[in-house]
Amino acid sequence: MSVLHVTSPHVRKPMTTNAVMRHVIYGTIPGLAVLTLLFGWGTLINVVFGSLVAVAAEALVLRLRNRPILFSIKDGSAILTAVLLALAIPPTSPWWITVVGILFAIVIAKQLYGGLGSNPFNPAMIGYVLLLISFPLEMTTWIPANLTEGVAASPSFSQSLALIFGSVDRTVIDGITMATPLDTFKTYAGNDLDMLRSASVLQGSIAGVGWEWVNIAFLVGGLYLVARKIITWHIPVAMVTSLFLLAGLFYIIDPDSYADPIFHVLGGGTMLGAFFIATDPVTAATSNKGKLIYGALIGLLIYVIRAWGGYPDAVAFAVLLLNLCAPTIEYYTQPRAYGHKKANSGIAKS
Amino acid sequence: MSEFLIILVSTILVNNFVLVQFLGLCPFMGVSNKLETAMGMSLATTFVLTLSSVLSYLTYAYILEPLGVEYLRTISFILVIAVTVQFTEMVVKKTSPLLYRVLGVFLPLITSNCAVLGVALLTVKKGTDSFIEALLYGFGAAVGFSLVLILFAAMRERIAVADVPEPFKGPSIGMITAGLMSLAFMGFSGLIKL
Numbered sequence: 001m002s003v004l005h006v007t008s009p010h011v012r013k014p015m016t017t018n019a020v021m022r023h024v025i026y027g028t029i030p031g032l033a034v035l036t037l038l039f040g041w042g043t044l045i046n047v048v049f050g051s052l053v054a055v056a057a058e059a060l061v062l063r064l065r066n067r068p069i070l071f072s073i074k075d076g077s078a079i080l081t082a083v084l085l086a087l088a089i090p091p092t093s094p095w096w097i098t099v100v101g102i103l104f105a106i107v108i109a110k111q112l113y114g115g116l117g118s119n120p121f122n123p124a125m126i127g128y129v130l131l132l133i134s135f136p137l138e139m140t141t142w143i144p145a146n147l148t149e150g151v152a153a154s155p156s157f158s159q160s161l162a163l164i165f166g167s168v169d170r171t172v173i174d175g176i177t178m179a180t181p182l183d184t185f186k187t188y189a190g191n192d193l194d195m196l197r198s199a200s201v202l203q204g205s206i207a208g209v210g211w212e213w214v215n216i217a218f219l220v221g222g223l224y225l226v227a228r229k230i231i232t233w234h235i236p237v238a239m240v241t242s243l244f245l246l247a248g249l250f251y252i253i254d255p256d257s258y259a260d261p262i263f264h265v266l267g268g269g270t271m272l273g274a275f276f277i278a279t280d281p282v283t284a285a286t287s288n289k290g291k292l293i294y295g296a297l298i299g300l301l302i303y304v305i306r307a308w309g310g311y312p313d314a315v316a317f318a319v320l321l322l323n324l325c326a327p328t329i330e331y332y333t334q335p336r337a338y339g340h341k342k343a344n345s346g347i348a349k350s
Numbered sequence: 351m352s353e354f355l356i357i358l359v360s361t362i363l364v365n366n367f368v369l370v371q372f373l374g375l376c377p378f379m380g381v382s383n384k385l386e387t388a389m390g391m392s393l394a395t396t397f398v399l400t401l402s403s404v405l406s407y408l409t410y411a412y413i414l415e416p417l418g419v420e421y422l423r424t425i426s427f428i429l430v431i432a433v434t435v436q437f438t439e440m441v442v443k444k445t446s447p448l449l450y451r452v453l454g455v456f457l458p459l460i461t462s463n464c465a466v467l468g469v470a471l472l473t474v475k476k477g478t479d480s481f482i483e484a485l486l487y488g489f490g491a492a493v494g495f496s497l498v499l500i501l502f503a504a505m506r507e508r509i510a511v512a513d514v515p516e517p518f519k520g521p522s523i524g525m526i527t528a529g530l531m532s533l534a535f536m537g538f539s540g541l542i543k544l
Contacts, residue, residue: 065515112526114513120505121530129533301537310540317537324531327504331385 021076023230027221028083034217038145038210040154042091045164046098050082053102061111077116081105084124090142092163097138101127121323122283125316141177145210181208182268183312189257207266215271222275234288236274238295240265246303273315283323290333298322354486360542361490367465368498369535374465378499379524381456388503390449392496394438398460399469402434403488406470427470435461465495
């Protein structure tokens with residue numbers, strides 16, 4: 001029963017692409033703030049610098065193709081790609097990491113397919129995976145969150161600036177970096193439980209020091225997007241549920257070698273992936289049933305790769321693998337149009 | 351039991367014949383323009399791959415090895431594959447004339463699909479010692495091939511209507527997409543240590 005009495009005319013204002021992208025960027029603000037509080041100014045600097053590179057790259061390609069430049073820049077999709085990539089890479093990564101990742105994301109993964117709306121893969125994640133495979137060292141050197149025991153304050157603004165752009169000897173950074181919680185767990189779980197229990201990045205936390213706050217912040221931002229009806233609940237809920245159930249199952253079987261489900265759900269990039277990356281309307285499945293399958297399979301792949309694969313965090317790979325399944329999922333979950341028979345799928349009968 | 355699972359996961363995902371070992375690329379690019387064709391091709395290739403893998407193993411274990419003529423394996427495998435493909439062609443022609451017409455030249459071309467010969471030779475090279483293993487190896491390779499072929503075809507149908515820059519239209523963007531797919535499949539690396 002509706003208590004609000006609304007009178008006509010019921011005019012709906014369609015949402016522009018620009019508004020959608022803007023709201024998604026607003027949604028990342030809590031996560032960005034927490035990352036900045038815990039890891040220093042690096043992420044914020046990367047976001048701003050990355051956005052500039054992304055807009056420049058997009059403008060360059062559009063100019064080469066003689067397309068209206070301002071029209072595409074104004075939709076804000078290039079900036080969103082840059083923001084998501086900057087949130088995913090380590091806060092102290094040197095400037096050329098951002099440049100390589102953004103150029104590949106914007107030029108190859110997005111513009112070669114004809115720009116926004118046609119790209120089969122999430123550009124930010126293509127950029128991230130490219131960087132992870134090409135520069136594994138730079139992409140896995142995270143400084144520990146400043147809540148970690150025995151870690152001094154996170155780098156100040158000028159220090160972060162120097163780490164990213166300066167000609168600081170990169171070996172300096174080796175002294176302050178540590179393996180991420182997921183990485184630590186992967187290294188010691190099942191073979192060296194003493195080391196695992198004493199690892200400082202896991203002390204007194206439920207999903208690695210600081211990381212639970214990062215994930216909760218992204219969860220809050222994600223709920224804002226659901227409330228604003230920018231995304232629907234299907235993909236995040238399906239993805240987190242399947243990850244949680246799988247992790248729970250293996251945790252019950254063998255708690256020594258598998259992390260507990262909360263660790264998986266609030267660790268690493270799970271929430272960023274669930275609400276901001278997997279829900280990308282261009283590369284995800286679009287029907288509700290398709291979205292549920294898509295989300296659940298991402299959760300499954302994240303768990304499989306995290307638990308048995310070669311990479312500590314798997315959100316990017318899982319999203320890309322499902323991006324390439326999305327058209328097939330759509331094909332099989334096409335809803336029946338009202339008044340029509342169910343669409344044919346499979347091999348035509350002769 | 352678990353070793354059979356390992357063979358399947360390894361051949362389907364970790365060492366996918368198309369995206370990781372780059373075998374069988376010509377039907378991958380050639381028949382992936384339409385989803386239906388790709389499905390038909392997948393079925394035919396699955397049939398041929400599984401059958402020829404088993405037959406090659408039998409030929410090797412019961413004819414070539416006892417006679418001490420292992421060096422003849424390449425040529426005898428080619429013969430076995432050609433026979434299997436000819437047989438498949440006859441079956442498809444009888445059961446589904448439409449599919450036969452749609453697949454066209456690609457059906458006999460399975461003979462020269464390097465994935466088929468590759469699987470037969472790799473099975474022997476790996477020192478497979480049981481019939482079941484050879485069967486699973488062939489079947490896994492075929493499922494891996496079919497999986498990426500179908501996913502790729504569904505993606506290409508979408509890319510075909512996209513506003514791709516002129517120089518990248520058609521096969522070029524297909525190649526780029528295949529490369530990006532391969533990038534995504536690298537996520538499976540390390541999943542199984544063989």
